[in-house]
Amino acid sequence: MxxxxxxxxxxxxxxxxxxxxxxxxxxxxEQLRDLNYPLLAEHGRQLDFLASTLHQRGLDVHAVxxxxxxxxxxxxxxxxGTGGTRFGRFPAGGEPRTLAEKIxxxxxxxxxxxxxxxxxxxxxxxxxxxxxxxxxxxxxxxxTIDSVNSNTFQDQRDQPHSYKFGSLSATDPAIRAQAVxxxxxxxxxxxxxxxxxxTVWLADGSNFPGQSHLRRAYLRTxxxxxxxxxxxxxxxxxxxxxxxxxxxxxxxxxxDWGTSYTLCQSLGKQAQVLVDLGHHLPNTxxxxxxxxxxxxxxxxxxxxxxxxxxxxxxxxGSAKPxxxxxxxxxxxxxxxxxxxxxxxxxYMIDASHNTKDPLEDLLQSVDNILVAxxxxxxxxxxxxxxxxxxxxxxxxxxxxxxxxxxxxxxxxAEGYRQAGGALRPVQALRTAGIRQQLIEQRGKCSxxxxx
Ligand code: AFD
Ligand code: MN
Ligand code: MN
Numbered sequence: 001m002x003x004x005x006x007x008x009x010x011x012x013x014x015x016x017x018x019x020x021x022x023x024x025x026x027x028x029x030e031q032l033r034d035l036n037y038p039l040l041a042e043h044g045r046q047l048d049f050l051a052s053t054l055h056q057r058g059l060d061v062h063a064v065x066x067x068x069x070x071x072x073x074x075x076x077x078x079x080x081g082t083g084g085t086r087f088g089r090f091p092a093g094g095e096p097r098t099l100a101e102k103i104x105x106x107x108x109x110x111x112x113x114x115x116x117x118x119x120x121x122x123x124x125x126x127x128x129x130x131x132x133x134x135x136x137x138x139x140x141x142x143x144t145i146d147s148v149n150s151n152t153f154q155d156q157r158d159q160p161h162s163y164k165f166g167s168l169s170a171t172d173p174a175i176r177a178q179a180v181x182x183x184x185x186x187x188x189x190x191x192x193x194x195x196x197x198x199t200v201w202l203a204d205g206s207n208f209p210g211q212s213h214l215r216r217a218y219l220r221t222x223x224x225x226x227x228x229x230x231x232x233x234x235x236x237x238x239x240x241x242x243x244x245x246x247x248x249x250x251x252x253x254x255x256d257w258g259t260s261y262t263l264c265q266s267l268g269k270q271a272q273v274l275v276d277l278g279h280h281l282p283n284t285x286x287x288x289x290x291x292x293x294x295x296x297x298x299x300x301x302x303x304x305x306x307x308x309x310x311x312x313x314x315x316x317g318s319a320k321p322x323x324x325x326x327x328x329x330x331x332x333x334x335x336x337x338x339x340x341x342x343x344x345x346x347y348m349i350d351a352s353h354n355t356k357d358p359l360e361d362l363l364q365s366v367d368n369i370l371v372a373x374x375x376x377x378x379x380x381x382x383x384x385x386x387x388x389x390x391x392x393x394x395x396x397x398x399x400x401x402x403x404x405x406x407x408x409x410x411x412x413a414e415g416y417r418q419a420g421g422a423l424r425p426v427q428a429l430r431t432a433g434i435r436q437q438l439i440e441q442r443g444k445c446s447x448x449x450x451x
Contacts, residue, residue: 021137024104025437027111027428029420035428036417043423046410054378054406061411064377068415071373073304073366074118074146074348075109077102077126080359081447083313083352092357094438095446099126100137105438107141109359112428114419115366118146120348121195123186124156131192138193146197146346147239147301148190152179153203153247166204168224169217169253176224183228191233197301197346198232199274200225201241205248205255217253222266229267239274239300239346240264244281246311257289264298272300276350277316277327278307287326294334294343301346304369313352315361317368324368325404328376336381357435363425367412374408 027035051061080102081095096102102119109116128134138144152167160178165171167179187198204221206212225240232238242260243252254260257273264271273293280286293299306314317324334340347369353361380399387396413423422428429435 021100021104021133024101024107024141025434025441026104026108027432031432032111032420032422032428035431036423039423043410043413043417047414050407050410057378057380059378064374065411065414065418067377068370068374068412069114069418071370071415072115072117072347073369074120074346075106075116075362076120076122076348076350077106078122079349079351079353079362080105082358083354085354090354091445091447092435093444093446094435094440094442095358097442097446099128099134101442102126103134103137103141103143105359106143108434109362109366109425110141110143111420112422112425113363113366113416114421115370115416116362117142118144120147120149120199120350121145121190121193122149122151123182123189124151127189128193134193145190145193145195147199147348148186148195148197149199149201150183150186152182153201163203166212166217166253168200168202169204169212169221171220176220180224180227184231187228187231187233187236190236196235197237197239198228199239199241199301200228201243201274201276202252202254203247205252206250207248208250212251214251217251218259221253222263225263225267225271229271232270234270236270237300237344237346238267238271240271241274241276241279241303243276243279243311257293261293261296261298264300273298274301274303274346275299276303276305276311277324278303278305278311278313278350280307282309286323287330290327291330291334294330295340297341297343299343299345301348303348303350304365305349305351306365313350315351315356315368316349316365317372318364321368321372322404324372325375326400328372329379329400329403332373332376332379333381359429359434360426363429367425370412370415371408374411375403375406378403378406378408 054061082089082091096105106116106119152163155162161175168176170176183200190198202221229238240254240260240263242254242256244255245252254263260273264273275286275290277286290299304316306312306316306318306320308319349362349365351361351365384396384399387399416425417423
């Protein structure tokens with residue numbers, strides 16, 4: 001075990017946990033009950049009212065709540081601390097300093113909402129040095145590691161070759177070999193902690209016309225990915241992310257879902273496309289891309305975030321809740337289509353928190369995701385289908401509006417409650433004084449590893 005993975009409190013000073021890490025800030029069942037108690041009567045009234053309204057529309061509220069309580073969104077280890085821009089960073093204080101503390105923070109989020117029981121890791125920021133201790137911590141917190149993400153967009157200290165001109169697409173075979181090896185290492189670390197998903201996002205591309213041979217860059221990338229894919233364990237999925245621009249501004253090697261899709265097709269069944277909501281040009285119809293990929297059997301996962309312009313990495317659903325609803329509408333519709341095989345979709349957040357407390361921001365993102373999902377579950381599919389077949393444009397839109405304009409928050413709150421969480425997670429986090437406790441334990445200027 002490295003000292004780096006110890007929290008400030010040292011070895012289990014409270015004697016409550018058997019794991020070798022500092023005592024995590026956690027809420028007791030009693031505390032959660034107390035936090036919910038003053039809200040229960042009003043919650044009951046709102047839920048009853050909504051249940052009777054939905055019952056008249058032929059909907060089974062219990063089934064909807066159950067789906068919401070079961071729904072899980074993975075939390076990115078790199079979003080637990082304050083992010084920054086290239087202009088500055090304004091730390092919240094009490095940020096996790098180690099992988100163990102990141103796991104503890106996700107444990108806290110999951111206690112509050114019961115909907116965040118897994119973590120996405122980024123290598124090399126999250127290389128596990130004490131596998132047995134971390135496994136034990138994950139078990140104690142009821143969490144799993146869902147995915148590992150490779151990082152060939154930065155040079156690491158002591159790295160022999162630079163990625164300045166690309167990694168998996170680089171012209172120099174030695175650079176490609178180094179980048180491939182890094183991806184294989186990621187899979188190895190993921191296996192140690194029980195992950196099943198490997199995500200590749202490539203910053204590769206060019207800034208100027210003529211800098212890179214566009215077709216050859218694609219072919220070299222394809223070959224590198226194939227070498228990684230060959231080493232992928234048979235029960236793993238490899239997700240290939242796309243992004244239209246940034247950090248390269250003339251061309252990206254994987255700029256769009258079509259490129260990701262063709263790469264996945266050439267790799268094999270375990271390769272799937274990852275849709276990051278911030279990786280589209282403004283006004284792209286993302287829900288249609290989601291529908292297409294689902295239809296083609298290549299929708300592997302999401303990186304949820306909010307975006308107005310580009311890779312803004314804001315709170316999911318903050319600026320475009322209707323878009324998020326339409327995306328879930330496609331997902332629910334496809335899940336009810338008997339002609340489509342079931343899909344294993346990994347739901348993950350990929351965000352960066354510059355303005356808000358990262359924990360509050362993540363709770364809001366999950367909440368907005370659940371609200372969008374709940375609304376999509378309320379859509380009268382038969383009526384929508386009928387209206388579409390009859391080309392009744394107004395009726396079709398009204399069906400969607402009926403669902404979207406329903407205030408489903410009592411359903412989401414009930415899902416939290418049934419999962420053992422707080423009726424209002426953000427409020428509970430504040431009332432319980434979590435950030436203050438984290439600052440006391442970790443200090444005002446703790447620095448997260450990662451972005
Ligand atoms: C990038 C991508 C990708 C990557 C992350 C790194 O969205 O998912 O892992 O940011 O922080 O923009
Ligand atoms: Mn992403
Ligand atoms: Mn991104």
